Amino acid sequence: MPAKRPNNPARELLFGDLWEYDPAPETAPAHIAPRYDLFINGQFTAPKSKKWFDSISPGNEQKVSEIALANEADVNAAFAAATAAFSKWSKTSGAERGKYLYRIARLLQDRAREFAVAETIDGGKPIRESRDFDVPVAAAHFFYHAGWADKLAYAAPGRTLAPLGVVGQIIPWNFPLLMLAWKIAPALACGNTVILKPAETTSVTAMKFCSILQDAGLPPGVVNIVTGAGDTGTNIIHHPAAAKIAFTGSTAIGKFIQRTLAGTDKRLTLELGGKAANIVFEDAPIDQAVEGIVNGIFFNQGHVCCAGSRLLVQESVADEVLRKLKMRLRHLRVGDPLDKNTDIGAINSRKQLEKIQELVKSGVQEGAEIHQPACKLPKRGFYFAPTLFSNVSLSHRIAREEIFGPVLSILTFRTPEEAVEKANNTPYGLSAGVWTDKGSRILKMSTELKAGVVWANTYNKFDPASPFGGYKESGFGREGGKQGLLDYAQIV
C-alpha cells in the first residue's frame, strides 16, 4: 500500500464569510394545536388524569404545545378500545387492511411539508433532515407494509400467519414520526391493534398523525396513542391485555422492560443503544469516508442509536483522516433547525445536553484530545458544537458509553484483525461501517463484525425492505423487511 505523503499541517484553507448564505427559514405552517388530548378509540379524549405537560421546542426553548399526561385509567381505556377493535380488525381481509395503510401513506405524503416543520419545531432536528429523511421514509414504511398486508401467506410459505393481539409500543425521541411508522405499519399489516406511547419530549407529530388516522377512516380503537412519561410506559408494559411489547430506546429501560416481562407470555422486541464502529482502512476513498463519518455521527445531532460514534482508522491514514475531518467540520452549519441550510440542529432536551456535556468533560479529563470548530451557537436553545476526540483508548468512557450526541471518538488500529477485535469490544452490537476499496475485505468484515447492520462505503442507509436490529445489549427483534413483519405475527 502507498504511504500517503503527510500534508503540510501549517497549510490551511480559508472557510470565511466572503459569501455567506442568508437565513433561509422554512416558513410553511406546522399547524400545531395549543393542546393535545389522548387519542383513544378514534377520538381525541381528555386525560382522566386531568393533567397536561408542556412540550418545549429545543431550538428556542419556547413552549410548543401542551401534551396530555395519561395515567393508569387512561391506559386501561386505551387497552379496552384496542381489545374491542381487535376482534373485527384481525378478521378484516389483508387487502382491506392494506387499503388503510396505503391511505395513511398517501395522506402523510400530502402533508409532508407540514409534518416536517412540526417535527423540526418539536424535536430540534434540521428541517433538511425531517424534510428529506424522516417524513419520506415514514411514508415509505406505510407503503411497504401496505404491500405486505394481503401477502402474509408468502411471508411464511406453507404456514399461516395470525396476528398477536393488542401490541404495546414505546418509542424514543430521536425519530418521533419515523419510529411511529416503523412500529405501527407492520403491526397493522399483520392485523394487530396498537397502543403507542411517544416519547415525553416529542409527542407532537404522533398527535398530528392521529388526524391522518381519522382522515383515513381507520376503524376506532385500531390505533390508540397515549402520551406521558415513564409511568405511562410502565402502565402499558404491565397491562395484562398486551400480547407484545415493542420498545425502542435506551438499554437501561430495555433491561427493565425485559425483567418486568419475565415469566409472562408477552412477546418482546427491543431496539436499544449502540456504540458503532466505523472502520476506515488505508485504501478507502478518504474524502467519501470523511463524508460518511460525518453523516454517521452528526446526522440528527448524533441522536441515532446506530450512530458511528467510534471511528476506527488505520494508523497509516489516521493523520490525513483527522485533518480532513477537522476541515469538514469547519463548514458544517450549526444553528436554527428551521433554516434550510442548517446541517446540525438542536439537542433534543436540556437533560440530553447535560449528559453530552458531562461525557465530553470526562473525555477531556481522561486525557483524550478534543477538537471543536469555532462556530457561533444560538443564545437560546440547546446546542452543542460538533466534537471530535483523538487519542482515545478503549477504556475511556467516551469510547464505551453511548453519548447520543454529536461527539466522535477516534481510535486507531494496525491490522484488520485488530479492527474487528476493537469493533466488537463493546456490549453493544447494532451497526458498523467499513470503508475500503477492496470488495473481498467488506464481505469478510461483515461476517466478523458482531452488528445487526454493516454498511460498506456508506453509512446510515435505511430502507423499509431491509431489516434493522441488534445483537447483544443492542436488543433483539428486527424492524423492516420480512423479518420485521414476522415479529408482529404468530405462525399457526
Place this chain on the structure above:
Amino acid sequence: MARSNPIALRSLISEIGPVDQVGIEERVAKYTTRSIKKASKVQALKLAVSMVDLTTLEGKDTPGKVASLCLKALHPHDDPSIPSTAAVCVYPRLVKHAKKLLRGSSVKIASVATAFPSGQAPLATRLAEVRAAVSDGADEIDMVISRGAFLAGELALVQDEIAAVRDACGKTTLKVILETSELETYDNIRAASFLAMRVLRPGDFIKTSTGKTSSNATLGNNQVMLEAIRDFYLETGTEIAMKPAGGIRTAKQAIQFLIAVKETLGDAWLNNARYRFGASALLNDLVRQLAKEKTGAYQAPYTLSEASGSY
C-alpha cells in the same frame, strides 16, 4: 513513443487515493439542497457573471459574431452593478479580432488550441497553434490532453505534452481540458487532474470538458477535481484554478457549483482568477435572474434570448 506502462495508472491512483462514485454523488446532492436567497443570491449571481468565460466555438463563427460576443462580455447588461465576464473564449483564428475590441479592458481572451476538441494532431502542429494564438494576443490557452494516450497507460506522454504546451504558452495562462466524459471514471478524472497539476504553474487551470461531447461538467466531476486541487494545494502549496465547462446553462446550476467551491476550497477560490465557468447560455440566465431580483419580475422572454448564438 512506446512509453505505455500498464501499471502507471494503477500506481498513480493508489498513490493519490481512489474515489467512490456513490459517495461523491451523495456529497454533491447535498449542494443542491442548499437554499440561497436574497442578498446572498444576488452576490452569487454577480460573482458567477464575473467568472464566465463567454464562449463561442462553432465552425460558423465569424469576426462579426466574435465582435458581438466581446461587447456582451464587456457589458452583459445596462445595470452598471453587473460586472463584465472574466473572458471570452474563441478559436485561435479569431483571437486577433477579439483583441481589437478587448484591448485595455478587464476581459481576457481565451483561445482553445492544440487541435481542439480531439487533440488528434501531431504535437508540433498543436504547439504551433498555441504559439500562434499567443502571438495574436491570447491571454489564456485552453488545451486538450491526449485522452487516447491516457487510457492506453501512456501517462508520461500525456504529462510531457502538457509540459510542452505550458512552455509554448510563455506567460500565458494555461487551462488543461481533461475531457471528463472520455475518461469516464472518477478515479481516472482524479488521476488526470494530478497528472496535469504536477506540471502546471500556480494560477493555471484544470478544466472539465470541451463541451463537444454528450456529457460535460457535472457537480460530480467538478467535485472530484476540486478535491484534487485541494489535496494538491495542501501537499505542495500550489494553487491551481478550476473551470467547469459545458452543460451549466442555468443560474441555479451555477450557484450549486459555487456552493461546491465555497464548501470544498473556501474563500480563496471564490474569484475569477481561481474559478471560471465555460459557458455561453449561462450568462443570459444569470442576467435574467439578477433583473428579477432587482425588479421582482421576469423580463419578457425576448429581452434576453435563450439561444446561445444570439448575443
